[in-house]
Amino acid sequence: MVDHESRIQKRNKDSIMNAALEIFSMYGFRGATVDLIANACGLSKPNLLYYYQTKEQIHIELLSQLMDSWLAPLREIDENGDPFSEIMGYVSRKLHMSKTLPRESRLFANEIIQGAPRINHVLQNDLKTLVDEKALVIQKWIDEGLIAKVHPHHLIFSIWSLTQHYADFDVQVQAVLVNEDPFENAESYLETLFSKLLTI
Amino acid sequence: MVDHESRIQKRNKDSIMNAALEIFSMYGFRGATVDLIANACGLSKPNLLYYYQTKEQIHIELLSQLMDSWLAPLREIDENGDPFSEIMGYVSRKLHMSKTLPRESRLFANEIIQGAPRINHVLQNDLKTLVDEKALVIQKWIDEGLIAKVHPHHLIFSIWSLTQHYADFDVQVQAVLVNEDPFENAESYLETLFSKLLTI
DNA sequence: CTTTAGTTTTACCAGTTGGTAAAATATAAA
DNA sequence: TTTATATTTTACCAACTGGTAAAACTAAAG
Structure with a gap:
């Protein structure tokens, strides 16, 4: 005990x-x-x-328990893999997380929109380090002529925003797509989008 | 008086x-x-x-005062204009609003993430009507072979998410791009992205 | 200058909030 | 079964919450 x-x-x-x-x-x-x-x-x-x-302890505990699994899809990007499938795989994993873990997505969204007072240091350390690292991998792929020239950091931001939007703004999406499953068409839409963006 | x-x-x-x-x-x-x-x-x-x-009255008043100006950029899309510049203009206007009106963006983001209890009816009526109308315009442009075939609703969602991300998730973006102005590169990144997406 | 209407302050209230103390109860080891 | 420990409940508290009543003050019209 x-x-x-x-x-x-x-x-x-x-x-x-x-x-x-x-x-x-x-x-x-x-x-x-x-x-x-x-x-x-x-x-x-x-x-x-x-x-x-305390209430704050619950919140901090919750965020730090989830932080690792939240960043896992980005960590999985392998610089030795095929650039296209690595990036498309990341998009696909993020979209899948929005579909299966919408509460987690909204938890982080709420925290960040409200100024991230309790996880700012994580953003500035762990997150920044990881993003910078993967941005370098993307830059390498660009320099090797394997994908089109795009701003690596903004590419990552765009993957975050496009995939998380379906969880965070679910109410709005549902209001517009009344009888449709948003994720069904989102998958192929994002595939087209990133495919066109990254093709040279 | x-x-x-x-x-x-x-x-x-x-x-x-x-x-x-x-x-x-x-x-x-x-x-x-x-x-x-x-x-x-x-x-x-x-x-x-x-x-x-009441507190709720302040909130409702605030949201309804802002709703019109928030949807204005979408309303401005002109079905008789050049599809490319119409859509790129919309992207540009939305990005500019994220830059100049980040609090307004976060106000709506907070409301929607938290389930939009006070503006759900606006989403289901005004917003849906407007979006459906503009989706038809986009579909028309696709049918006329003026832009590439994309899912119109998801195109609009992607414009929302990509542009608003820079206001709503500002803290996160700033944490990663420490000494850089996010909007400077965002503008050209989004231009490239939508240009490639919509070119046939 | 006085009257009236518009504005602001003071004092207050009932319900909620995060959190505590200590008693009561359940669990498990000896 | 006894004892020690872990868990849960009851009763509570000070600060904060949204909101009100009414008195005090200010500004403007006649």
């Missing part, structure tokens, strides 16, 4: 993180309340605070 | 709307407080509530 979590602890912590994801992704940090999270996972507020001492 | 606002009324209402934009765009509806808005415009809370009766 000293160096590992009990079954109860694991179950409750997982349940709290799931509820926190639900609430924080819907309302942002300031708009979320501990009571809302507690209700969402069926615990009393003091019981929840027995596992995580 | 009956059918027009006094100078004091106009000054205070404008000042409140400006402060409300500042606060709501930073924290979303639930995260914003009347006190924060009141402090931001140097009025006492009861004084502010003398001009707008």
Whole structure:
């Protein structure tokens, strides 16, 4: 009971993180309340605070638990692979994450739109390092004449914005595409877009 | 004094709307407080509530005041103009709005990410109608062989996401591009992207 | 200058917020 | 079964929340 979590602890912590994801992704940090999270996972507020001492701690814990898996698709880009399939694979993985993990996408979107007060340092260190590294790989591919000349950083931004849009702005997309599955046509639209963009 | 606002009324209402934009765009509806808005415009809370009766009224008023100007760039697309310059003009106008009106962009982003509870009907009526109308124009251009075959709705979504990204996710973009003006390269990047996408 | 209407402040309220203390209960080890 | 530990509940608190009432002040019309 000293160096590992009990079954109860694991179950409750997982349940709290799931509820926190639900609430924080819907309302942002300031708009979320501990009571809302507690209700969402069926615990009393003091019981929840027995596992995580403050609202901010829950939020930080949640963000850092998700950060790695959020950046994983970018990490997977292999400089020794085929440039086209590497980039298209990244687009495809990001789009798939928007489809299967929309709450996570909105959690990060809320945090960043609201100024990222709790993950600014992660953006400036881990994220910047990773992006700069992959931008160099893209630049190398350009220099080798394997893909068209595009601004590497903006290429990455455009992949983020285009794929995450379907999760973050889901309500708007759904309002316009009433009886259509957005992701069905998004996949082929983005394939065309990046294919044309990167072809020399 | 009956059918027009006094100078004091106009000054205070404008000042409140400006402060409300500042606060709501930073924290979303639930995260914003009347006190924060009141402090931001140097009025006492009861004084502010003398001009707008509730927090929700301020928010709704703000959103509806901005909605028209927010959709204006799309409205300007002229079906009788040159398809390329019409679409590139739209991209350019949207990007310019992200640069000059980032708070407005984040206000809408916050509202939509959080489920658009207060403007869902606008999305489903005004926005959908306008988008469908312009999608038809784009489809016409495609049918006439003037631009490449792309999914019109997704083309519009991609213009939204790519341009608004620079306002909404500004903190993230700045974290990566530390000493660079994002908009300088964004303009030419997006020009290249849409040019390649739409060329047959 | 006085009256009236418009504006601002002061004092307040009930409900919510993040969080705590301590008692009560459940679990598991000896 | 006893004991120690882990978990949950109850009762609470000070600060903040959206909002109100009414008094005090200001500006403008007659």
